[in-house]
Amino acid sequence: MFTSINPYTQKTLRTYRVDSASAIERKLRQADRAFADWSALSIRERADYLRKVGQYLTDNNQRYGELMTAEMGKTLREAVSEVDKCAATCAFYADHAEAFLADQLIDSDAQKSFVTYQPLGPVLAIMPWNFPFWQVMRFAIPGLIAGNVGLLKHAPNVSGCSLAIEEAFRECGLPIGVFQSLLVDVPAVDGIVSDKRVKAVTLTGSGRAGSSVASIAGREIKKSVLELGGSDALIVLADADLDNAAEVAVKSRMQNAGQSCIAAKRFIVDKSVKKSFTERLLYHIGQIKQGDPTDDATTMGPMARLDLADAIERQYQATLAKGAKRLAGGERDQCNIQPMLLDKVKPGMAAFDEETFGPLAVLIEANDEMDAIRLANQSDFGLGSAIWTQDLDRADRLARRIQAGSVFVNGLMRSDARIPFGGIKNSGFGRELSEAGIKEFVNIKTIWVEKP
Incomplete structure (x- = not known):
């Protein structure tokens, strides 16, 4: 049964x-x-x-x-x-x-x-x-x-x-x-x-x-x-519209309680704007309202099963144990987990290397645009990705260097009947x-x- x-x-x-x-x-x-x-x-x-x-x-x-x-x-x-x-x-x-x-x-x-x-x-x-x-x-x-x-x-x-x-x-x-x-x-x-x-x-x-x-x-x-599935990178360059980028990043990561293969999971941010971007992320995470998913006021429901909540909690704790810093969330009541944001995440940590299928976002600092591309590609996955910049020529050049099935520039990563969907690598x-x-x-x- x-x-x-x-x-x-x-x-x-x-x-x-x-x-x-x-x-x-x-x-x-x-x-x-x-x-x-x-x-x-x-x-x-x-x-x-x-x-x-x-x-x-x-x-x-x-x-x-x-x-x-x-x-x-x-x-x-x-x-x-x-x-x-x-x-x-x-x-x-x-x-x-x-x-x-x-x-x-x-x-x-x-x-x-x-x-x-x-x-x-x-x-x-x-x-x-x-x-x-x-x-x-x-x-x-x-x-x-x-x-x-x-x-x-x-x-x-x-x-x-x-x-x-x-x-x-x-x-x-x-x-x-x-x-x-x-x-x-x-x-x-x-x-x-x-x-x-x-x-x-x-x-x-x-x-x-x-x-x-x-x-x-x-x-x-x-x-x-x-x-x-994937571990999609969302790259925020120094000239990005930070207000828009932060709002879309939180929506991408936290919709469906973070249970989306094409969600933005790794926020790779130019170090010159990381502090400002983080402040905006925390604001939008703070606006999320959890509760009864049938209530119109609720904007994020529970995770789908207890074992799935267990899995994301293990990844969260393992990443903290390797030196990441907690900025928000992590409290849990059965399948309901408060939206989580971790800083100082690096390769070798669970939340960088693995697919995280739940309401967990991580911040990764990049020295410049090429470092951001390197970090984005340092993954066994290659489903989707995003780049935020006001220079569209730059976006075109960098998008071609990302190892993924799709790259969204200044927009929400998603599937759409009009465009092909799928990935490479794992x-x-x-x-x-x-x-x-x-x-x-x-x-x-x-x-x-x-x-x-």
């Missing part, structure tokens, strides 16, 4: 029966059968279904938002916004999928040669709990419009969200088997990835989980996409969203034609 626990109250919400071997087999069989008919539809026909899904999500955003808040603790405002983002992504791909997947004529010595993009089949998605709808939908929407069918293995603590997403697709008339939720635990994943009916796998999660799934997919010679490989994302799980087929 899977148990869903409200992280704010610690009360059990519901238990869910794990799928049996026969239930898994039935769902795999349904996915395999559904693919033949679903992939035979035109892109426009599939897009029409997804437009309906987008409208359904909009119509039910409050209900689904309340479910997310109950299961993993994010504020209701954040949860409803997440559902709306999924709805907007449905509209984006419905509008652009035909152009993204249009045949591409190639100039060659053939009478005619072109590239066509065709779906692969059932794709397994192994998804985390921190954005229970968005993480799933950013895989499912482009994948389904491309003609694939989806199988979701969600995190056990958000099983209600997993079934609700399946409900949304079903209520909008998608044929049986086109999108199914699998309530399975980790030991069952190997067999599902290995099953010949599953053609590809995508995972968002820890490095350990990514390594395990990628090894299985590699053994079975199947395509995989991995998004494995942050994974492959891309989600935009045109790049819809082409990850298609057969890029060359067709060469000569006269008989």
Whole structure:
């Protein structure tokens, strides 16, 4: 059984029966059968279904938002916004999928040669709990419009969200088997990835989980996409707009109780403005209001599980033990942790070297811009990053030197349907969203034609 626990109250919400071997087999069989008919539809026909899904999500955003808040603790405002983002992504791909997947004529010595993009089949998605709808939908929407069918293995603590997403697709008339939720635990994943009916796998999660799934997919010679988190650097140069930079830095780090792979986690600040920037950070951290995540006045809810709160507390204490200085936060009541800010953080400390998945921000002093770039790149991760400067030519030059999948200049690091999302190094490989994302799980087929 899977148990869903409200992280704010610690009360059990519901238990869910794990799928049996026969239930898994039935769902795999349904996915395999559904693919033949679903992939035979035109892109426009599939897009029409997804437009309906987008409208359904909009119509039910409050209900689904309340479910997310109950299961993993994010504020209701954040949860409803997440559902709306999924709805907007449905509209984006419905509008652009035909152009993204249009045949591409190639100039060659053939009478005619072109590239066509065709779906692969059932794709397994192994998804985390921190954005229970968005993480799933950013895989499912482009994948389904491309003609694939989806199988979701969600995190056990958000099983209600997993079934609700399946409900949304079903209520909008998608044929049986086109999108199914699998309530399975980790030991069952190997067999599902290995099953010949599953053609590809995508995972968002820890490095350990990514390594395990990628090894299985590699053994079975199947395509995989991995998004494995990050330790994103936010660089503040001497000429930055410090007021704006500090406000956005705190929002980036503390939204969703700091449980975001693309959150700004390491604030690397030019030493000439570090004192002024720190004062502004402390002001904005002080404005955060914790409490009941269903209360409109609350701006930061609890962490999603007790074990996750334990983990961030260990990293916080380990970093202090290595010589970092506490500037704010650290008090804890079960899953509720006061927003933390540490100064004098250096390489070799847990909060510098590891991904910190919770409300912990750290200050790192840089001597100049090149030292800032060096510190940003001194990481095993490479998901996102940010640079704050008023010199856009300088920003362009430095952004190209950062080892990451994305660099945001003078703005909030985020995922967006219009731009590719993904990382390098231990942050994974492959891309989600935009045109790049819809082409990850298609057969890029060359067709060469000569006269008989």
